[in-house]
Amino acid sequence: MSADNTITVKFFARLREELDTASLTVEAESDLTAGKLLQSLAARGGSWTQLAGAHPVMIAVNQVMTKPDTVLQPGDEVAFFPPVTGG
């Protein structure tokens, strides 16, 4: 798997802790959207099932907030995280 054909996936805060994962990589596929990637991760079972909709998950692609129908490109950085609570 070449680095050029992968997508980096990052998790933050409660998701990072409960999934015990700060980041992982997946292979890019044609027509893969952020929403489809989220569903495929939820299918891993265990604590990953919470990604299927039990809690709101915000999505950023290349550090910009976006919607689930965003199509992912090789080299993209996707982040999934709970609603933000700074300030």
Added chain:
Amino acid sequence: MIRVQQEDFDPAEEYRALRDSGSGTGAIATFTGLVRDSGDLKGVTGLFLEHYPGMTEQVIEGLVREASGRWDVREARVIHRVGSLALGEQIVFVGVCSAHRGDAFAACEFIMDALKTSAPFWKKEITGDSEHWVEQKAADLDRSQSWE
């Protein structure tokens, strides 16, 4: 000027920098947020703050740009701390200087309200025997949306 840092900050120093930022300034509005003892939990002794490096700074830069488009903003300074913070410590600073008070107040409040619902920071409350990731509040979303 936007900074995300673990270290504390000195509001007096930030105020001086705003005051020295140029001619035309007639008003400075500042806001400082502190760690409070009750949030989602009672008896909070501290917070842990996590952020998304890179994206956080970009989002805040965008908010300052938006504020500058809507109001007269001569200079804005935003500081947000991350890591472990104890009760009473400073979390966030927003300072805006403008020609007039109305623009300074509005831009400062807008940046703060929008930061709370769009900048990727997450707070975890710590008490003597438990910890809890803070939930986003409907009231914060309402305040942020009231600027749209």
